[in-house]
Amino acid sequence: MDDPTPIRAGTAAWWLARTENADDRPRRRRMLSLELIADAALSLLDTEGAEALTMRRLAQRLECSQAALYRHVTSRDELVVVAMDRAVGLGLRPPPEGLGWRESVEWQSHSFRDFLLAHPGLVVFMRGTERLSPTSLSGLEHSIAQFVGIGLTVREAYATASAFATFVVGSVQFNLGVDTADPEEQRMRRRLYEGLDPDRHPILTAHAEELSRVGSRDEFEFGLAALLDAIEARITG
Amino acid sequence: MDDPTPIRAGTAAWWLARTENADDRPRRRRMLSLELIADAALSLLDTEGAEALTMRRLAQRLECSQAALYRHVTSRDELVVVAMDRAVGLGLRPPPEGLGWRESVEWQSHSFRDFLLAHPGLVVFMRGTERLSPTSLSGLEHSIAQFVGIGLTVREAYATASAFATFVVGSVQFNLGVDTADPEEQRMRRRLYEGLDPDRHPILTAHAEELSRVGSRDEFEFGLAALLDAIEARITG
């Protein structure tokens, strides 16, 4: 009696069905619960990395059978979305009181980035499917309100809030493969730049040493400052 | 006689070894080559999606055994990095002549984004490990030169070029899970917003219809304009 065309996890329809049915869902006491599974998934990601998130290892950690997991979750994809919803809840921290809008947005961006960097196992799974979760929507509402408060239209505020989220998550994601802060990686990078053909790469060869030390952090700071400047320009004139 | 501590694909050391040894590597005529494998991988990604990139299916497409692939590539990870290098080569198009710097950067950003959107299967695999490939480094040199030409320091130009790459790839990546342009998705999103608690979500409920139509495109345009404005501000003031 399952739905013949299953709804893909993370779509609006999926989150809609989830929030609408929240109250009628059976709430018997059980050993296993969706929350317990999602939290176990997050701790698995933290301790053993992204590749370790398998149904087998999760079941092992929860001391149940693999099949038992499918009682609370229809697929691994769905589990991932639910786990990311929880992760967002853990990562979003309210900024300290009394900051101006710029410092506040800056603080929140850094805070969420630091959270992602501290939990690299999560990052691969952040694909935007957690954006409509209750947790994310609370953050979104708050973020839009902040931007409307300084003079943006609702629509602008929404796009702006989304762009910040996209940039913060995106910049961590696009730098996952390689650790640019690692001195050994920097040394190798320098040798790579130095060894290029100077005719075809005049700048990279000439500034090999300096450029080998520029990393994902610099990229992030530049982009963040740019986004903040753009808002400032828009509201002042 | 293999290296006891294998070098991770995509690190500077890996690209270094690859470019330094390029000339001594045996160049016998073979049916199979690294380029052929990488291109087959890309076409597999295009026609069957990201999950279809397996060694088995690739071997099937190339009419060889799985084991034969490991003669040209030490692991699936390495294959992915090589394939992404080729993808970057396909995606980077030189801008039309005669554009100003702003229009040129804008054109390049849109052009690469459109490439990624047209080949969604690739995007998951863009994790920054292809940044040091010969193809990417050519693009980087060109991009830095462009920014130095309008007055940025070499270091700023490097961070700026990286931030653009990060933002373009990141924004596509963070919107992979859900198609915000799909009318059905928009309709569901509207219902989701409308159904929220108006006390806790005053803006989302009040502007549900308008906000349900804002998508990843708007995010991207806002962020791109912000980055461009920031450069403009830096060089004029």
Place this chain on the structure above:
DNA sequence: ACCTGAACACCGTTCAAGT
């Protein structure tokens, strides 16, 4: 010298069979 079949240790998911 080059390639392959077959195996190994894993996956996600299902379902008849148990209690």
Place this chain on the structure above:
DNA sequence: ACCTGAACACCGTTCAAGT
């Protein structure tokens, strides 16, 4: 009503055995 063992159809990777 709930849970599980065992199976199914897949993975990436290795290697003895072939030619």
